[in-house]
Amino acid sequence: EAGVVQSPRYKIIEKKQPVAFWCNPISGHNTLYWYRQNLGQGPELLIRYENEEAVDDSQLPKDRFSAERLKGVDSTLKIQPAELGDSAVYLCASSPDVILSYEQYFGPGTRLTVT
Amino acid sequence: GENVEQHPSTLSVQEGDSAVIKCTYSDSASNYFPWYKQELGKRPQLIIDIRSNVGEKKDQRIAVTLNKTAKHFSLHITETQPEDSAVYFCAAPLFGNEKLTFGTGTRLTIIP
Numbered sequence: 001e002a003g004v005v006q007s008p009r010y011k012i013i014e015k016k017q018p019v020a021f022w023c024n025p026i027s028g029h030n031t032l033y034w035y036r037q038n039l040g041q042g043p044e045l046l047i048r049y050e051n052e053e054a055v056d057d058s059q060l061p062k063d064r065f066s067a068e069r070l071k072g073v074d075s076t077l078k079i080q081p082a083e084l085g086d087s088a089v090y091l092c093a094s095s096p097d098v099i100l101s102y103e104q105y106f107g108p109g110t111r112l113t114v115t
Numbered sequence: 116g117e118n119v120e121q122h123p124s125t126l127s128v129q130e131g132d133s134a135v136i137k138c139t140y141s142d143s144a145s146n147y148f149p150w151y152k153q154e155l156g157k158r159p160q161l162i163i164d165i166r167s168n169v170g171e172k173k174d175q176r177i178a179v180t181l182n183k184t185a186k187h188f189s190l191h192i193t194e195t196q197p198e199d200s201a202v203y204f205c206a207a208p209l210f211g212n213e214k215l216t217f218g219t220g221t222r223l224t225i226i227p
Contacts, residue, residue: 042217
């Protein structure tokens with residue numbers, strides 16, 4: 001079974017530029033998460049999707065961050081414009097079932113560097 | 116507040132010895148407690164988890180124990196090997212949220 005796929009793996013951009021990350025969850029997983037992981041810290045949830053619906057986006061900085069999950073499968077996370085403090089690893093994770101949604105499987109992440 | 120505290124932040128253990136990492140959580144209703152292992156530059160991987168209806172779970176050299184009264188759970192690694200070197204994160208769902216709050220991580224180093 002293929003795991004969670006993310007691209008790109010690395011991205012370097014200048015501040016004020018836009019950037020987008022893509023995630024393909026494990027086939028059949030209805031729940032999808034985007035996390036941000038700063039160096040030396042644990043992952044912090046940005047947004048959670050149940051199918052195509054964003055059910056928890058309370059931690060998403062909506063002035064510059066946006067996300068979508070069209071058709072309830074792949075998802076994209078966008079930052080526009082990026083700031084220096086956005087440098088981090090952006091992790092996508094998926095879960096197979098709402099009831100068992102605690103069991104999360106992570107993708108390899110996208111390491112974003114904003115200069 | 117809503118948090119999961121993890122200790123220690125760093126741990127060095129001689130190869131073959133045991134390592135123990137502890138987490139405390141703030142919500143007595145939390146019912147699921149996973150542990151993730153993250154090697155340098157790689158994704159967090161679920162290595163073991165426990166639900167609140169049991170007090171201990173083992174999988175070969177790793178085990179997790181849960182003390183619901185004290186609201187803490189621990190990861191135990193026995194007969195440590197160099198490949199156990201990584202950052203370990205605990206997590207728990209807090210205050211009815213269907214999301215996990217992660218601890219701050221423990222960097223485990225196994226000394227050959």
